[in-house]
Amino acid sequence: MSTSVVCEANGVGGRMSWGERWGFVRGDKRQIQTAVLGGADSEEPLMLLLEAIELDAFRRRHEHDTFRCGLLLGGCGLPLMTKLYTDRVCHFAHHPGPDGHPHLCGRRARGVNSADHLYVKSAAAAWLHGRGEQARFDFAQPDGAPIGSVVDIQLRRGGPRVHLNQAVMPEWDADSEPVLGMSVPVDRDVLIRRWYVHRIRLDSESTARRVRIGTEAFARPTEWFGLDECEMTERGLSTSAVERIIRARSTPPSSRWPAGKAKKVPDAQARAQALLRRLAGARRFESVVAVKRICDDIAALAGTNQRTQAQLAAALDDANH
CATH class of the missing domain: 1.20.58 (Methane Monooxygenase Hydroxylase; Chain G, domain 1)
Incomplete structure (x- = not known):
């Protein structure tokens, strides 16, 4: 059975427990990779760096910060500590209960993408603000879907609904424009009928997640853009790929007939x-x-x-x- 050296930092009020709890622990499978900064209902997400060599700098940078198992992450709202390992990924963990037993938390999503809905809201709010737009955001849970499954971005006229997983099926004829996460399938007929759909992915950068928007069309590779390369138009979210698709669909195709062969002209x-x-x-x-x-x-x-x-x-x- 493998063991590893672990040290803990409680992330509460800057009281670091360096050296207080050195020891050997058996396999801890509660690998929580995201937390929020501040209070239990905070919307400021944080992703823990996975390597031990990075965690030292992370702890120094957040010496006076409080990490919590945020309510908007589906968590219990209680403080978290960081755990440093030398033979597996570092992660957040709950403090033991008063009886010394592990704290039981009902939080289901714990991986690096478990705070993506908070990153989407933060990035979208900043992007819209830079364009003089304001929006209301809602982490809707239709039919009891897990929090973070969808992010509703409500503008003056409609707005996108971001589907980060498959828990909520997209509604293609609703007022909101579906934007699909990487795991959300789209039917071939939908692509043909709508000409294109938008996708979203989040790439890890240090302790944050960077939003990227993709335009997918039938028989075309998905093209990816940063948010600052996108626009919100009367028809919805738009990219330069959307403009090319519209031009291509609105312009008669060039002749595919070889020279010298007559093509029948429609009446x-x-x-x-x-x-x-x-x-x-x-x-x-x-x-x-x-x-x-x-x-x-x-x-x-x-x-x-x-x-x-x-x-x-x-x-x-x-x-x-």
Whole structure:
């Protein structure tokens, strides 16, 4: 049976128990990698560095800080200490109970991603503030889902719902725009119908987690961006990949026919219906350039019957108002 040297720091009021509890411990499986700074209901997350060589500096930096098993992490709210190991990862741990037995905590999520919802809120709030926007945040728990499964970002008009795991199924026809964590599947038909979806991942950087936004489309690799490279538009969260996808879907594809081989040209009626569908798609995504181009194509179209001409005229009138 393996053992390891462990020393503890209580993280409460700066009272460090260096040397007070040196000894050998048997396997401690309560590997809590995240905590909050301050009170039990704090929203300031902290991730513990995993290597012993890093933990010494971590303890010095947070000598006067209090670590807690935060309520918003699904924890008990009680103080945590840090444990330093030489043969396995370092982690937070609860103080023993008054009887000396281990403290029993019902917290389920304990890994490095267990505070990701707090990191998402912090990053999104700072990003929106830098753009003159304010939002309300909610860690909703529909149908008893674990806290941290979703983060609702409520803007003046709609806003994203971030799904960090599979506990809550995305609602594609709701007012909120689903943003999917890496483990959340998306149906092929959804990708085709919506043109694209957004994903989110968090990368560990020292004691923090950095938010990255990905744009995924059918038959395209997911492209990743920092939050400062994203924008919030009338149609929702947007990246440069979104703009390229919209342009590609709003522009007729180049000819794939080899030189010298004639391609059958669709009749005016079929072309009119295709233009109407493209116009509806471009207006849905509020692509002004695409709408203007399609309107010009409609205006130049000839050879349709009276009923189709009326449809085209109504679509042009609606697009210009």
